[in-house]
Each structure stands twice: as C-alpha cells, then as structure tokens.
Amino acid sequence: MSAHPVPIVPGLSAVDTRYTTLFCDVWGVVHNGVACFPAAVEALKRYRAERGATVVLVTNSPRRHRQVTEQLRDLGVEDAAYDAVVTSGDVTREHLLSVGLERVFHIGLTRDEALYEGTGMRLVPAEEAEIVVATGLYDDETETPDDYHDLLAGFAARRLPFVSANPDIVVERGTRMVWCAGALAKLYESFGGEVVQAGKPYPPIYAAARARAATLTGTRPDDGSILAVGDGLPTDVRGGCNEGLDVLFVTGGIHAADFGPHDAPDPKAVATRLERDSLKAVAAVTALRW
Known part of the structure; x- marks a missing residue:
C-alpha cells in the first residue's frame, strides 16, 4: 500500500483560514543561526496582518525568551513577524x-x-x-x-x-x-x-505555548485552530502530532537531503518518510514563504 499523499503547497497563503494561531519553529524555518530567511519573515508578517492570526515562535533554544528575541533582531527578524516567543530555556527554568x-x-x-x-x-x-x-x-x-x-x-x-x-x-x-x-x-x-x-516534542513546551497564546488573545485557542509549523521530524512534527495539532512540514530544513532537490522535493518521498515515522502533516512547503 502506498503512503498517503501530502500536498506540497506554495506557502502560508494556501493553508486553511481556520488556523488562527501558529506555533512556528525558529531555527531552520525562520533563520539558520547565521541569518534570517527574509521570505519566512515576510510570510509571518503577512499571516498576522492578513489573517489576524497570532504567531507564537516555539523554539528549542536553551536560552530565555528575552535573549532569543534579541538574537532574532540581530539576525534581521522583525518584531512584526510574531507575537511571542516560547523557549525550552523558559520551560527548563x-x-x-x-x-x-x-x-x-x-x-x-x-x-x-x-x-x-x-x-x-x-x-x-x-x-x-x-x-x-x-x-x-x-x-x-x-x-x-x-x-x-x-x-x-x-x-x-x-x-x-x-x-x-x-x-x-x-x-x-x-x-x-x-x-x-x-x-x-x-x-x-x-x-x-x-x-x-524541556522542549519539543514534549508536552511542557506546548502547554507554555498555549498559555502564552491565551494570554495574548484572552482565550485559550482551540486545538483545531492551531497550525504547528516546523522542519524537524522528531521534534516539530512529532510534537505537533502528539499534541493533536495539524502540522505544516517544511521539507527544505534539516531533512532536505532526504527528499531530492530542495526546491522540488519528491512528494512520494515526503509521504513515505512521514508514514515510516508514524507522523502526519496536513501539507508540506519547501520553505516558509507567503
């Protein structure tokens, strides 16, 4: 039996409008530790502005969120791209x-x-x-x-x-x-x-992210309205699946070499890998963009 196909979409503009909260990974999705990905920053800005959505950056950084916010600015990530940062450092503390x-x-x-x-x-x-x-x-x-x-x-x-x-x-x-x-x-x-x-894919960091989103909006987001975005299969994707959240898998991140050309991944290879690891994604994108 062949793996269930995963649609590869052009960007965030193609995802369902029901997702009013994003739990978005940082390293490998928004930046690579050296520089930000401008298209990703623009996509998050537009998602907030055009969808009225809340973007919580959820990262396995061992630092406190204030330090990560400073790092994001140094790497060129604008404050307008997100509403809050939740880190595994915060959860550790x-x-x-x-x-x-x-x-x-x-x-x-x-x-x-x-x-x-x-x-x-x-x-x-x-x-x-x-x-x-x-x-x-x-x-x-x-x-x-x-x-x-x-x-x-x-x-x-x-x-x-x-x-x-x-x-x-x-x-x-x-x-x-x-x-x-x-x-x-x-x-x-x-x-x-x-x-x-302390971090993804384990429950405490998602509890912290939900609590932060609730503080920002005044109400706890329904799980069906949250989209988890990330490139790490054992962390971002597994964590989202374990939490019962829909996942947008960024194929061009840490696992890019497994799927063929970075900008043209093999949909069959993506679906097969997800099935092999007992994971699911509602869609995949080569890189985070609008």
Missing part, C-alpha cells in the same frame, strides 16, 4: 524552580547561564552537584558527545537527574551540523540516567 535543587552542574556555553539568574541556584563543580543541566556542548564547533562519556557516566552512577534544555540532537548552523544538548541526553539515557526534556 520553570522545571528547575519546581524541583528545588540548588547545586547545579552546567554543561553548555557561559552565555546560557542567564537561565539561573534570580533562582537562588548555584553553579558548582561536578563532585558537588545535585542536578545536571545541559544547554549544549561547551564547544559545539569541535566537540562531540563522545567527549562527555566519562563525565556523564559518573553522573549516572550517582543517579543525578539530568535536564536537557534543548532536545535537538543536531542543528544546522549555516551550512554545517552541530551537536545539541539532546545528544548528551541520549548518551545519559544509555547509562540508565534519568532525563527530563
């Missing part, structure tokens, strides 16, 4: 506050340590840690998860909880792939360690 452990061993860039400001938590050496939080690798340009084998094995032996502030395994930065905190979480699990994942 709320989780850490809820568990009440104070001594944190941090794995990731120094700039990500803003996550702990105002929480009463202290960053401590490995031997003093009560909990491990990974926002990424210390140097994702040169390191791999294997460089953390012994460190993580030691934490797992002590049964320390491990929080991944970014469930992504890899992300495309410009033209190359770099490792993310999700890869460390996967390694930690292989040692039998306890892992909490």
Whole structure:
C-alpha cells in the first residue's frame, strides 16, 4: 500500500483560514543561526496582518525568551513577524524552580547561564552537584558527545537527574551540523540516567505555548485552530502530532537531503518518510514563504 499523499503547497497563503494561531519553529524555518530567511519573515508578517492570526515562535533554544528575541533582531527578524516567543530555556527554568535543587552542574556555553539568574541556584563543580543541566556542548564547533562519556557516566552512577534544555540532537548552523544538548541526553539515557526534556516534542513546551497564546488573545485557542509549523521530524512534527495539532512540514530544513532537490522535493518521498515515522502533516512547503 502506498503512503498517503501530502500536498506540497506554495506557502502560508494556501493553508486553511481556520488556523488562527501558529506555533512556528525558529531555527531552520525562520533563520539558520547565521541569518534570517527574509521570505519566512515576510510570510509571518503577512499571516498576522492578513489573517489576524497570532504567531507564537516555539523554539528549542536553551536560552530565555528575552535573549532569543534579541538574537532574532540581530539576525534581521522583525518584531512584526510574531507575537511571542516560547523557549525550552523558559520551560527548563520553570522545571528547575519546581524541583528545588540548588547545586547545579552546567554543561553548555557561559552565555546560557542567564537561565539561573534570580533562582537562588548555584553553579558548582561536578563532585558537588545535585542536578545536571545541559544547554549544549561547551564547544559545539569541535566537540562531540563522545567527549562527555566519562563525565556523564559518573553522573549516572550517582543517579543525578539530568535536564536537557534543548532536545535537538543536531542543528544546522549555516551550512554545517552541530551537536545539541539532546545528544548528551541520549548518551545519559544509555547509562540508565534519568532525563527530563524541556522542549519539543514534549508536552511542557506546548502547554507554555498555549498559555502564552491565551494570554495574548484572552482565550485559550482551540486545538483545531492551531497550525504547528516546523522542519524537524522528531521534534516539530512529532510534537505537533502528539499534541493533536495539524502540522505544516517544511521539507527544505534539516531533512532536505532526504527528499531530492530542495526546491522540488519528491512528494512520494515526503509521504513515505512521514508514514515510516508514524507522523502526519496536513501539507508540506519547501520553505516558509507567503
């Protein structure tokens, strides 16, 4: 039996008008970590202006939303393209506050340590840690998860909880792939360690996105009115499917090489891959545009 076909549409203008809220991915859809995609920015601006829609950027960035907003501006993403940003960093911070452990061993860039400001938590050496939080690798340009084998094995032996502030395994930065905190979480699990994942495809970040949308509009959006937009099959698409949301799959992102030419993906290959991974999309688009 052949896979159910997925229509490849020209852009957001072609999606059903019932979608009054977008949960839109950021990295790989709106920018590539180096520069924004102007067509994507324009599409989101027009969707807000012409459909009267609410756009919530939902990202697996381990930073707080204020930092991501600043980064978006630096990359050329206009404020008019979205209403709010919800990050896995925000969700991580709320989780850490809820568990009440104070001594944190941090794995990731120094700039990500803003996550702990105002929480009463202290960053401590490995031997003093009560909990491990990974926002990424210390140097994702040169390191791999294997460089953390012994460190993580030691934490797992002590049964320390491990929080991944970014469930992504890899992300495309410009033209190359770099490792993310999700890869460390996967390694930690292989040692039998306890892992909490803060971002997509896990429920907490969608609960935060729904709450943010409700605050913006004064009412909780009906799931049938939400369209999840993203390029990551294990994160954006699976998360949307798990939440019972319709999904617009951006084929030209991290999985582009699997579907043929970036600007002319093979519809059969797209449908087959979605079916193989037990995923669904109401439509696909090569890149986010109007």
